Each structure stands twice: as structure tokens, then as C-alpha cells.
Amino acid sequence: MPHPAAGTDASVAAHDLEAVTEAVLNASRALIGVAARSIAESSDDVTLPQYRALFVLSSRGPQTVGSLAESLSVHPSTATRLCDRLVAKKLVLRRSTPENRREVSVSLAARGRRLVDEVTARRREDIKAIVRRMPSESHLPTVDALRAFAAAAGELPDEVELAGLVSPA
Amino acid sequence: MPHPAAGTDASVAAHDLEAVTEAVLNASRALIGVAARSIAESSDDVTLPQYRALFVLSSRGPQTVGSLAESLSVHPSTATRLCDRLVAKKLVLRRSTPENRREVSVSLAARGRRLVDEVTARRREDIKAIVRRMPSESHLPTVDALRAFAAAAGELPDEVELAGLVSPA
């Protein structure tokens, strides 16, 4: 209910805020569906926690087991077992570092990288299919709007940042 | 980099397509982080499959165990146990329907509805916090852009439709 031509700047701004929020929320439902599908249809079957780990390694590079655990907000022992399974699936490599032989470095194996790429590619294709259905006049405004949104999200603390599925599920 | 005044219509359109897709993909990472966080921080602790079930019931209304299973793309027996747990947590109600006593209708209990509402509210707040950081000039274009996007997504078949976390994980 558009609150017709009313009062102060503040009230107008508030109205905008609600409208934008609602639009983002709706769009995000569709986007989550796309993301979920892209993982579900991946060739190797990985669970969500497993994919999250791969994604962290993909975007932040090799990690110690400890920092991986922290990134995923799980207990170190959980990260150990998670890595066990990913190693068994040949999706990551695990080796103790020469500098500090207590630490164990976990990195993406070729196959793990391929998996993340595949998932991203599928997701990109799905999004593209949707974008193709948009009127082309709205393409450029959409780019601007979403860049502004992503930038605003990026300024926020860790919780939201880098959250390609990284934040706790 | 707006690709200054170049080539054919087709090439410009293709360029737009990529740019929009990329912008959507980036924004979607932030949005997924927000969504994940909103579930993780919910008071009652529910798993992702459990939340998905609640969400289905919330958006499509009471369901038989079978149709719930289908919505979630799981085996009927899996849906039965899932409901067992949700009933135990008093998040859903389960009762056999009078018309067909084989069927069991599952519906949101008050507490389940509250949980979904809470999660949505938290998500909305998080989004709002991000939107507040956007320059206000981009508010209206964002609304237009995202409505166009959501509309385009909505036209697509079931896979994407209504996917507040509904599609397989």
C-alpha cells in the first residue's frame, strides 16, 4: 500500500526501505532454489557441509584443519572427519606442512576444484536462463542495483561476508 | 566496464547477459549467507531438512505425508520420520484425514508457524541492514530490477519456483 505522496523525507525513505527489502527477500528465495539445485545435481555427490568446505578452500585457498573448522563454525574434530571423507572422495589433499609439522594443510584436489567450478557453472546457467526472461531494458539497472547491494553486503562484518554457503547452516 | 558503444545488437545483448548474470551470482552469495544465518540462529534448533518441511507447510498449507515427501524429494518413509521429529518438537500436527483414513495430514502447529515467521523476520532484518547501506538513489531501481528478476524466475518450471529452500539441498 504505497503510502501516497506523504509527509517527511524520513517516511518516504522508510517506505523505500521496506519495498527494497521485500523485493530482495523475494528474489533471494528464487536464488536459493537455484543454488540448492546446482549442488544437488552435481555429479559427485557431496553433502552441504562438504560443499561448504570445498567452497571455503576454493575462495580462501589452502587452510589448516583448524582454520577450516573455524570458517565452518564446527569443532576441530568434526573438520578432521569431514576432511577424511573429502580425501576419500579425492576432492581435497591433506598434508602436514614442513614449517610446522603439527599443522595439516588442506587444499582442493583437481577433482574438488572441478566440482566447485561445475556447481558454479550450473548455477550461472540457471541464473542466465532467468535473466534471459527479463526485459532487456532492466538489464543495466539490475547490474547497478545488484552491485550496489553486493557492495553494501560486503561492508558488513564476517557473518555475511563471503557467504557462498559458508555461514553456518 | 560498460563496453563502450560497441558492435551489433546481439553482442551488446550478450554482454549485458553476462554482466547481469555475474551481478546476480555475486548478490546471491550474500543472500544465501543471510538465509543460512537466519535459520542457524533460530531459537528452536531445527535442521535444514526440518526447516524445509516447515517452509513447505507454511507456503503451501497442510499436506499429506506423501506430497510433503514429494515436495522435498525424499522417500515417503523419510518424510514419516521427519514428521515424527517435528511432531515431537511440537512444530507440526499430524492427523489422519476423515475422508481418506489412509492419508495423514500434516500441518504447521502454532509453534512451527512462529518459527518460520521468526526466521523470515530475522532474514528481513538482515537484508534491511544491508539495504540501509545502499545509496538511496539506487533503492527504486533495485526494486524494479529485483521484481523483474523474481517475475522472470517465477515463470520458470517447478524446479526454481517457490524455492525458499524447498528444492533439494
Place this chain on the structure above:
DNA sequence: TGCGATATATGTTGTTATGCAACTAGTGTA
């Protein structure tokens, strides 16, 4: 009435995720 199909539930099994506590090994320092 009786038989096949349908809708759920149950028994069983396997996998994953999760945390805590105890243990091992490596590091750094007093």
C-alpha cells in the same frame, strides 16, 4: 466379498555430522 492398489508406518542398515574427552606429536620456552 475379496483382491489389487495406495498411503503410511516400521524394521533395518548405512552414512554423515556433531561434540566431548583423551591422546599423540610437535613447538617453544624457562
Place this chain on the structure above:
DNA sequence: TACACTAGTTGCATAACAACATATATCGCA
């Protein structure tokens, strides 16, 4: 060197999820 600390692993336990096979009740129909 001895001791405290750190990083990771392992044993143990629990819970959820998932599917398959089987059982049970119900329905629809011949």
C-alpha cells in the same frame, strides 16, 4: 632438559537423514 602449550586425531556417543524391504490399514472396484 622439562614443562606447558598447540594442532590435530581418535575413541566414544548421539542424532539426523536416507533408502529399501516389509507390514498394516484403507480404499476402490470387480
